Amino acid sequence: MKTSSKQQIIEAAGVTFERYGFKKTTMDDIAFAAGKGKSSLYYYFKNKEEVFEAVVAHEAEILVNEINSSLTTSSSAVDKLTNYVTTRMKRFVERGNLATALNDNFLATFSFIEKIRNNYHDFEVEMIAKIINDGIQREEFKSIDATFTAEAILTCMIGFEVPLLTKSQTIEDSVSKIRSVINMFLYGICT
Structure with a gap:
């Protein structure tokens, strides 16, 4: 093609x-x-901003396809949530323009970046909430407010982006840290 x-x-x-x-x-x-x-x-x-917006939209589409593909590998909600977080965080560790658009304070001054950030945030909350609701129906998760929990998980992921980006030596190191975070989400830190 x-x-x-x-x-x-x-x-x-x-x-x-x-x-x-x-x-x-x-x-x-x-x-x-x-x-x-x-x-x-x-x-x-028209200008460089439009080109960048198209690049970010293209990378977001690729990430969405990767996430959707990772979700089809399991029927378990726990595995789907794990795959979602791993795929998403791994992509952010690998950087790219989408990660830059979502994290760079200089770019926040552009209105199209704010639109991208809001749309992507809404997409992520919706996807995570869907996985959580599926887990509630399958009795894998407690009966909780799926949207609030999705917001909390997304907030945690965003909070971990910079430490993962700056402190991980390899992708494998990043994935190991991501899996530790996922285990905290799912099982807490209590014994």
């Missing part, structure tokens, strides 16, 4: 934004990385 010019630009821009960051990346850098003329970029996008 041939990749469209717009998709080539989005993929090249993703690599360029990761390498140089949003602030330092120019439309010239993106055009060069995509092997296109700058006029080709402006045919599809």
Whole structure:
């Protein structure tokens, strides 16, 4: 299947934004990385912000597909929640532009970033609450407020992003830490 010019630009821009960051990346850098003329970029996008928004949307779509795929590997709600958290956190440890958009305070000044953050937050709460409700129905989880619990789990994951990003030496180290966090979510710290 041939990749469209717009998709080539989005993929090249993703690599360029990761390498140089949003602030330092120019439309010239993106055009060069995509092997296109700058006029080709402006045919599809008004400015660098629009390109970045498309890159983040593309990465979010990839992550959503990875999460959905990980959820189909088990029927247990406990395993689904574990797979969800592991897949999501592993992607954030690997960085990428989606993680940057959700965590970078400089980018928060752009209205499109706030929209992305809100949409992604709502998606995550909904997905986690669905897993929890499924677990309640299957009697794997106590009868709890699924939406509140989903918000709490998401808040914990967001709180762990920076320590995982900055202190993990390898992806395996990160996954081990993520699994420890999941065990705390599910089983607490009491003996």
